[in-house]
Amino acid sequence: DAGVIQSPRHEVTEMGQEVTLRCKPISGHNSLFWYRQTMMRGLELLIYFNNNVPIDDSGMPEDRFSAKMPNASFSTLKIQPSEPRDSAVYFCASSRQGSALNTEAFFGQGTRLTVV
Amino acid sequence: GENVEQHPSTLSVQEGDSAVIKCTYSDSASNYFPWYKQELGKGPQLIIDIRSNVGEKKDQRIAVTLNKTAKHFSLHITETQPEDSAVYFCAAADSNYQLIWGAGTKLIIKP
Numbered sequence: 001d002a003g004v005i006q007s008p009r010h011e012v013t014e015m016g017q018e019v020t021l022r023c024k025p026i027s028g029h030n031s032l033f034w035y036r037q038t039m040m041r042g043l044e045l046l047i048y049f050n051n052n053v054p055i056d057d058s059g060m061p062e063d064r065f066s067a068k069m070p071n072a073s074f075s076t077l078k079i080q081p082s083e084p085r086d087s088a089v090y091f092c093a094s095s096r097q098g099s100a101l102n103t104e105a106f107f108g109q110g111t112r113l114t115v116v
Numbered sequence: 117g118e119n120v121e122q123h124p125s126t127l128s129v130q131e132g133d134s135a136v137i138k139c140t141y142s143d144s145a146s147n148y149f150p151w152y153k154q155e156l157g158k159g160p161q162l163i164i165d166i167r168s169n170v171g172e173k174k175d176q177r178i179a180v181t182l183n184k185t186a187k188h189f190s191l192h193i194t195e196t197q198p199e200d201s202a203v204y205f206c207a208a209a210d211s212n213y214q215l216i217w218g219a220g221t222k223l224i225i226k227p
Contacts, residue, residue: 107158
């Protein structure tokens with residue numbers, strides 16, 4: 001398997017524009033996570049899905065952020081409208097889990113977002 | 117909820133020496149403690165984990181110890197090598213089964 005695939009690797013956009021980040025999890029994994037990483041706040045869980053259903057989105061900063069998982073092989077994280085403070089590296093991770101979140105999470109290489 | 121603290125934030129050691137990174141957690145119900153390594157430009161990758169029914173686990177040059185009474189766990193790297201230079205994160209799975217992450221430790225191996 002090629003691992004978790006994220007696109008794009010880098011994104012530079014102007015404030016106010018819509019940004020869509022994409023993720024393809026590892027085949028057979030039933031849980032998917034979106035994280036944001038910054039120097040100030042470290043690694044933050046934004047939302048996670050189990051079997052394509054959003055389980056906990058309490059980490060989503062505000063209504064400008066939304067995430068979808070239309071099928072087991074694809075997820076998007078959208079920011080509309082984007083703001084400079086959204087600049088960060090966004091990671092997608094997937095894992096094979098039963099009822100507990102205590103198995104290995106495999107991370108993608110991340111999308112570095114810069115909002116100017 | 118769970119809170120994980122990680123120390124130090126930066127650790128510089130001579131090549132060949134040992135490195136120790138420590139984490140404390142607050143939720144006594146946490147039962148799973150993984151360690152991830154993040155190299156520059158990459159996502160974190162699991163290097164070792166320990167569950168609450170075990171006190172120590174080793175994998176070649178790395179080991180993790182867990183003290184449930186004191187609610188702390190540590191990562192030990194022996195005979196450090198240049199490729200060990202990275203950021204290391206600890207995490208704990210809380211009673212809601214979510215991973216709560218430490219702030220990370222930047223490990224620098226000096227030649």
